[in-house]
Amino acid sequence: xxxxxxxxxxxxxxxxxxxxxxxxxxxxxxxxxxxxxxxxxxxxxxxxxxxxxxxxxxxxxxxxxxxxxxxxxxxxxxxxxxxxxxxxxxxxxxxxxxxxxxxxxxxxxxxxxxxxxxxxxxxxxxxxxxxxxxxxxxxxxxxxxxxxxxxxxxxxxxxxxxxxxxxxxxxxxxxxxxxxxxxxxxxxxxxxxxxxxxxxxxxxxxxxxxxxxxxxxxxxxxxxxxxxxxxxxxxxxxxxxxxxxxxxxxxxxxxxxxxxxxxxxxxxxxxxxxxxxxxxxxxxxxxxxxxxxxxxxxxxxxxxxxxxxxxxxxxxxxxxxxxxxxxxxxxxxxxxxxxxxxxxxxxxxxxxxxxxxxxxxxxxxxxxxxxxxxxxxxxxxxxxxxxxxxxxxxxxxxxxxxxxxxxxxxxxxxxxxxxxxxxxxxxxxxxxxxxxxxxxxxxxxxxxxxxxxxxxxxxxxxxxxxxxxxxxx
Numbered sequence: 001x002x003x004x005x006x007x008x009x010x011x012x013x014x015x016x017x018x019x020x021x022x023x024x025x026x027x028x029x030x031x032x033x034x035x036x037x038x039x040x041x042x043x044x045x046x047x048x049x050x051x052x053x054x055x056x057x058x059x060x061x062x063x064x065x066x067x068x069x070x071x072x073x074x075x076x077x078x079x080x081x082x083x084x085x086x087x088x089x090x091x092x093x094x095x096x097x098x099x100x101x102x103x104x105x106x107x108x109x110x111x112x113x114x115x116x117x118x119x120x121x122x123x124x125x126x127x128x129x130x131x132x133x134x135x136x137x138x139x140x141x142x143x144x145x146x147x148x149x150x151x152x153x154x155x156x157x158x159x160x161x162x163x164x165x166x167x168x169x170x171x172x173x174x175x176x177x178x179x180x181x182x183x184x185x186x187x188x189x190x191x192x193x194x195x196x197x198x199x200x201x202x203x204x205x206x207x208x209x210x211x212x213x214x215x216x217x218x219x220x221x222x223x224x225x226x227x228x229x230x231x232x233x234x235x236x237x238x239x240x241x242x243x244x245x246x247x248x249x250x251x252x253x254x255x256x257x258x259x260x261x262x263x264x265x266x267x268x269x270x271x272x273x274x275x276x277x278x279x280x281x282x283x284x285x286x287x288x289x290x291x292x293x294x295x296x297x298x299x300x301x302x303x304x305x306x307x308x309x310x311x312x313x314x315x316x317x318x319x320x321x322x323x324x325x326x327x328x329x330x331x332x333x334x335x336x337x338x339x340x341x342x343x344x345x346x347x348x349x350x351x352x353x354x355x356x357x358x359x360x361x362x363x364x365x366x367x368x369x370x371x372x373x374x375x376x377x378x379x380x381x382x383x384x385x386x387x388x389x390x391x392x393x394x395x396x397x398x399x400x401x402x403x404x405x406x407x408x409x410x411x412x413x414x415x416x417x418x419x420x421x422x423x424x425x426x427x428x429x430x431x432x433x434x435x436x437x438x439x440x441x442x443x444x445x446x447x448x449x450x451x452x453x454x455x456x457x458x459x460x461x462x463x464x465x466x467x468x469x470x471x472x473x
Contacts, residue, residue, distance in 0.1 A: 029075060037061050040089075050075030055087035055109070064093040070101030073129065077104050084108035085136060094118040100149070102128040106135060113139040115171060123157065125149040134161045134461055141170055142180040146187075147213070153183035153252050160190045161461040169200040169233035176206040176234075177243070182213035183252035189219070191431070193460040195226035197236065204234035205275070210243035212259040212281075214252040220265045222429055222443075224456045226406065227273035227296075238270035238296060242281030242306070258305060259283055266290050267429045267443045269453065271406065276300040277315070280308055280325065288313060290425055292442040294335065294403065295393050301325035312424075314416065314442030316396055318342055333416060333441045335399075340381065340390035347377040406453040408444060413469065416441045430464045444468060 029050030032043045037060045043053045049071040071077040081087035084107075089096065091113040097106070099121065111120045120137045123130055123146040137143040143164050146154045164178045176199045181187055189209055198206040208225040211218040220239055227236035242259035259282040266289045270277040277293030280286055280301045286308040288299060298317025301308050304324030311329065316336045321327040351374045357365040384390025397403060400410045421439040428434055429443035430450065440446055450464030 034060075041065060044079065047077045049077060049103070052078040052080060055079070055081045055089075057081075057083065057086035059088045059090060061090045061092055062096055064095055064098060066098040067101045067104065067127075070126070071103030071105075073103060075103075076129075076131070079104075079106050079109065081108040081110070084134065085110050088112060091117045091120065091140075095122045096120050098122045098124070099127045099130060100125040102126055102130070105131040105133070107131070107133045108135065110136045111138070115139070115168070118142065118174065119145045121145065123147075123154045125152045125154070127154040127157075129156045130154065131158045131160070132162060133158070136163045137178075138164075139166050140178075141172055141174050141176050143178045145180045146184060147182040147250065148252060153185075153213075153215075155185040156187070157181070157184070158188045158190070159192060160188070162192045163458070163460055164192060164194045165196045165229075166198075167196070167230070169198055169231055171200050173201075173204075175244075176204065177208070177210060179209040180207075180243075181209075181211045181215060181218070182246060182250060184211075184215050186217045187211060187215070187219070189221070189223060191222045191460055193224045193226075193457050195224075195229045195457065196231055197227070198232070198234045200233045202234060205237065205244060206234055207237045207240045207243055207279075208270075209238075210240040211263060212241070212243040213246040213250055214255050214258055214260075216261045216263075218260060218263045220263070221267050222431065223268045224406075224429075224453055224460070225268065225270045225273075226457070227271070229272070229406075229457075232274070235275045236273050237275045237279050238273050238277045238293070239265055239268060240279040240281070241265070241283035241286055242279070242302075245281055257282070261285055263287070264289070266425065267427070268292070269294075269408075269429055269443050271295055271403065273297070277317070280306050282306055283308070290428070290441070290443055291315075292408075292429070292444055293317070294396055294400070294408075297340070298334075301327050312418075312421075312439060312441050314411075316393060322348075331418060331421060331439070331441065336393060336395050340384040343384055343390070344381050347381055351377055402452075406457060407451055408453065409451040409468065411442075411444070411446060411451065411468070413446050416446065432464070 032053045034040050034043050035056040040060050044065050088110045118141050120140050121144045170176045178194050178197050194208045225238040241263040246256050248254050248256050262285045264287045269292045273296040277296030278299045282303050284305045284307050288310045290312050292314045294316050298315050299319045301321045302323050302325050306325035309328050311331050313332045319329050358367045419438040423434050428445040432448045446468045449468050450466050451468040455462050
């Protein structure tokens with residue numbers, strides 16, 4: 001093997017070191033401190049793998065940032081506020097952060113929109129492994145949006161511990177859903193607080209969270225969803241696999257036969273929704289476990305190939321499979337007799353069945369009579385939907401007098417305890433350890449967790465401090 005003459009050895013060593021440094025983002029990583037609005041966009045544009053952009057306290061108007069570089073698993077690009085939540089980014093465009101590259105992380109920010117802004121974050125194309133954690137996102141149509149571009153869809157996003165809400169119903173015909181994920185694999189939506197979302201139009205449907213568009217393996221856990229807290233408007237659904245459905249051009253691989261596959265919804269608390277607490281549409285092999293759904297219309301599983309195992313949930317309303325959806329329900333506690341939900345299901349089936357009666361039985365049923373009957377069914381459903389009798393929520397409100405303040409003190413321990421069952425989840429809504437023996441139905445473990453959820457509204461990552469049963473004494 002030939003030897004390298006000594007005079008040439010040191011330059012080669014120096015060149016090798018430079019090449020290694022250039023190939024190692026960590027070696028060149030920088031902390032870029034930003035304290036003025038003018039420097040924010042420049043710092044983000046110049047950031048490379050391993051860099052951290054730190055926002056000092058202040059207000060930062062931002063037109064729109066579009067990524068042109070990404071990080072790596074070992075060296076993500078980070079934007080953080082120090083101290084947390086004292087840097088306020090004021091959106092000036094329809095989108096605030098448009099991310100098309102992998103391994104970006106956003107933490108401890110406050111991002112405020114306006115009455116017309118669309119997204120705080122729009123993730124698309126190759127925006128894999130994005131983390132959005134412990135931020136406050138206020139006043140957007142869909143605060144976090146992810147979808148495909150050029151056939152590529154973001155995978156493995158983590159949305160954790162964020163406070164997301166709107167200060168007023170949205171005046172828009174655009175979709176209104178705080179977390180709106182279309183396509184992609186292995187998303188995690190964990191420990192967020194979402195409240196007060198929805199449009200002003202009474203016929204508009206809004207979802208707190210949905211994964212759809214031929215997405216897979218989503219995990220939605222330990223979130224607090226209050227569909228209506230400070231304001232109401234439109235139909236509001238808590239959590240969904242499938243959402244309102246997707247048109248073929250927007251589904252991953254342009255295949256919408258499944259909206260979602262192998263999704264898990266567990267340990268969530270969903271309150272005060274004018275529609276379902278959990279809604280599945282063309283979502284196969286789903287698991288809905290240990291959720292608490294109060295003042296909602298329950299669980300709705302629609303359209304083949306939807307299928308779900310639904311177990312150990314505390315539910316106001318009904319568990320219903322419709323239009324080819326399939327369910328296997330066990331060990332759930334139904335907290336109210338939701339007459340509206342049951343009537344709505346029966347009325348929809350009857351309305352569909354009689355729609356072709358004028359053609360089948362022209363001498364008995366006229367088109368006008370069938371139309372009149374369908375209108376009466378719809379009117380009766382609307383009346384029931386607006387009455388305490390129809391929703392059956394008056395009993396829940398008597399049982400839980402402070403539920404409007406997100407305090408669940410009053411839950412009956414004996415109604416929720418199942419000593420004969422073995423735990424399947426190690427932790428509960430708060431991330432606290434569940435008992436080694438026996439099972440509490442729902443997301444809240446009464447012996448170890450707090451009933452008062454107000455701290456979670458303000459600080460989603462703050463742990464509980466008092467046992468639920470202690471607050472009831």
